[in-house]
Every structure is written in structure tokens, then in C-alpha cells.
Amino acid sequence: METLAILREALGYTFVQRAVIAGCFTALGCSFLGVFLVLKRFSLIGDGLAHVSFATVALALVLHAQPMLVSVPLVGLASMAILRLNEKSGLHGDAAIGLVASFGIALGVLIASTGGGFNVDLFSYLFGNILSVSEVEVWLTLGLSLLVIAAVSLCYHDLFAITFDEEYAQVTGVRVRAVNKMLIFLTSMVVVLGIKIVGTMLISSLVILPAISALQVARSFRSAIGVASLVSVASVLLGIMSSYLLDWPSGATIVMVNFLFFGVFLAAGRFRN
């Protein structure tokens, strides 16, 4: 009862309300894309772009600019660079991601060390600080999440087609390259969304974990997206509440709740099969 009273009190605080809204919408955006990314074996692209966002956040802090606003175009550009490196330079997919990711981290470290004076801020973006989400960031999160959800909903059939069988999709007139580009660009958007929620080091887990949890038990493609959405939102809510009660870092707690869900769903999937 006491716990419930503490949680009720917590929900009365504006910063917790902002955290819940921003967290839930970020989780929804990530889970809508996650199933496609995991099945297309694009999971690591999210991880690579998250490393790039480390550099863009460092740059924003040097320029005293809003990190999300700086990161949206730059991480978007990095996503296109990964695609182009894959297509034009003959690099294998993983190598292109590794190249861009290590470049992002190195650039971030250089900016941080030469900029000076903001290392504490940068640390909060490495591992997230959902309880410090500002009103502007809530609105940005809402806008970007809704953009991702709308794009996935409107292009669901083309995304499904290229995820299941790219060759057949091409034969039926789907513009495979354009849809792939859109998928990677949307991934860069959810990476930016997750910067404040779980941090650049953990954002890929918000994309991957709900999706792979859902894949253990899903009975259809639509249900996979539905289950991933539920898992991700539940993880954010439980993570925020647990971190508030236990005074744990919120980003890491959200990821750990996601891991718990994955363990339960893995066992449930094995048991059912």
C-alpha cells in the first residue's frame, strides 16, 4: 500500500509525467520499427547510429544547442551514409556500420575533450536521464514518434514485403531501395528519440529487445508488432516506477525490465513449442 502511495505521489510530479509520456511514445516508435529491423538483420544499424548520436550530442553541447534538434539531421545523414557505404563501396553491411559507429564515438570523444566543461552533461546522454526530460523534448518525442508510427502504418505492406522476400517485392513493383532507405532513416529517428530515455549506449536495446521478445510468442506478423509495442511500453512504465522506488538509474532499469520480459517470453515460447 505504501508503495502505491509513493507511486501515486510520483505521478503527481511534472517531471515524472513527462518521463512517462516521452518514454511510452519512444517505446512505441522503437517497437513499431524493431520487428522489421530484427527480421531484416538490421539490428546493428540502430547500434551504429546510436554511437553516431554520441558525437552529435557532444556537438550540440559545445554549441549550446538542443541535442535532439542537432541529432535529427546528423544521425539521419549518418543512416544514409551507412546505406551508401553498403551499396557503393563494396563494404559488407557490418563493416560499414562498424566504420560509421567508431567514427561517431571517436568524433564524440574528440569534441568532448576539446570542448571541455560539459562532461557531466554528456554522461547523462550516454546512459539516459528520462526524469530530466524537458517540455521541448516531450513535444519533440511526440512528433518524431508519431511520424515513425504513421510512416510504418502507411507503408506497412511494403515494409512487410521487403522484410519477408525482397526479390519478390521487387518483382511486384515495390520500390525496394526507397523503402529500405525509409526504414533506415526512421531508425535514425528512433535512435534520436532514445537518447534522453535510455542513452546512446542503450538505445539499440529499446529497438531490439521488445521485438525479439515478441518474436518468441507471436502468432502472426501483426501480433508481433502488437506484442512488441505492449512489451516496450510496459518496460518503460515498470522501469520508471522501479527506478523511482529503488533510486536506480532509469535507463538501465528500463533495459533490465526488457531483459526480464525477454526471459519470460523465451521460456513461454519454448514451453508452447
Place this chain on the structure above:
Amino acid sequence: MPEPLIRIRDLRVEYRGTPVLTVNRLEVEAGEYLGIVGPNGSGKTTFVKALLGLVGSSGEVLFDGKPFAEFLKTAHVGYLPQKMSFLDPRFPATAREIVLSGVYCCKRFPKRLTAADHKAADEVMVLLGITELAGRLVGRLSGGQQQRVLLARALVHPPKVLILDEPSSALDTPSRRILYDAVRALHAAKRIAVMVVSHDVVTIGKDVSKLLYLDREVVFHGTSEEFQKSPSMVEYLRSGQPLICHRR
């Protein structure tokens, strides 16, 4: 003279600068049932992929007098790819979702399913005897069942031409017969053009109206009767080339 359904002129496919397939002149008529045969590595799959724009090629390939991308705006090609290796056993889609994915070919943005699409999916699944598989995950089906689901996907939106690349590669003999019987029935009922790639002239020989024998170039193109007496085939066989590679 009516425009052939597919017209090919000077088609050439190269791999790292080495020509792997050359087809100087070939036409496929509407309603034709063409068997594409030849030994391993003769370019059968490459030929099909070049027609569909899936591999780079030079030369001219026209469908109804139009480039393939233009043709796709008003018509549909049903395609059953050769290997099932792309199919992830953990892919979470049901057989019905896969079949329904075949109806989007001629839809415009935003693509939405209609009651007619669901009815078409039901009908094609009945036709191919896979109704009971509708709710099952496609990755958990047997090779033969997956093959029929993918054939249903190719047929759910009536195609103008159906291209099957080694459709019996994952099938046992009875399943193979069921599949070929279904294709023959469809060809007879709807007069769609069918192009089927096979190692096995014996299996498809009864169904096809014409045969195309490839060995990096066209060795023979004509009717089954002409095939048996063809001087070009006799010459080809004298040079020690295999005629049929039977499946084990």
C-alpha cells in the same frame, strides 16, 4: 500481327566481365506454357532473373511492348523463386499473411486490403489445398507446404504470366504432381502464360506447349515434338552434353 507477351532481343548477362547467358531473339506468346530446361549452370535461373530485372543485363526485354517497370503498373507477374533458403524459420507471418501479400502488386499508396482481396486469398488457398494452413506460421511448414503458399501468393492476384523457378525442388513425387496439376489447371482455365524452369524434361514435358533448352545460349526453342527431332539438339548431344539431369 499481335505483340508477343514477352519479346527478347540481344539479351546478355555478364558476371565479372564474363558472359554467362546470351539470348539473341526469343518471344513468348500470351497463354503459352514454356518449359525452360538445361544442365546445371546453364543460365536458366539467370534467364528468369534477367527477365524480371533481378540481375543486371543488356539488350531489350519487353512485356506487352513495354519495359518491365512500365508493364508492372497495369499487370502482374506471378513469380515462384527457386530456393526457399531466404525463408527464415522464425519469421512470424502466417501462411494467410504471405498469400495476402501477393495482392498489393497493383495497389496504389496507401495500400489497403479489401473484402475482395480476402475472398481471392480464400479461393486460391482452396484451389491449392492449403486452407488448413492459413493460420500457421509459414516458417514452421514443410518445404512442400511453403512452396504451395508461395505459389498461392503468386496467383492471388491473377497474373498475366506465371514464372516458376524449379518449383519442385523441395517436393516429393506426389507433391510435385499436385503442384504441376494445379499449374496446368490454372493455365487451362485462365490462359495465363506459364514459364517453368526445371532440370527434368520428363516431369514438365507432358504439360508444356514449348521448350527452351539453354546452355548459356539458346540450344533449342520449339514444341515438344520438334524437340525430339531437333537437329540442333542432336548436334548438341553429339558434343557430349547431358540432356536431362534427373533429380535423385
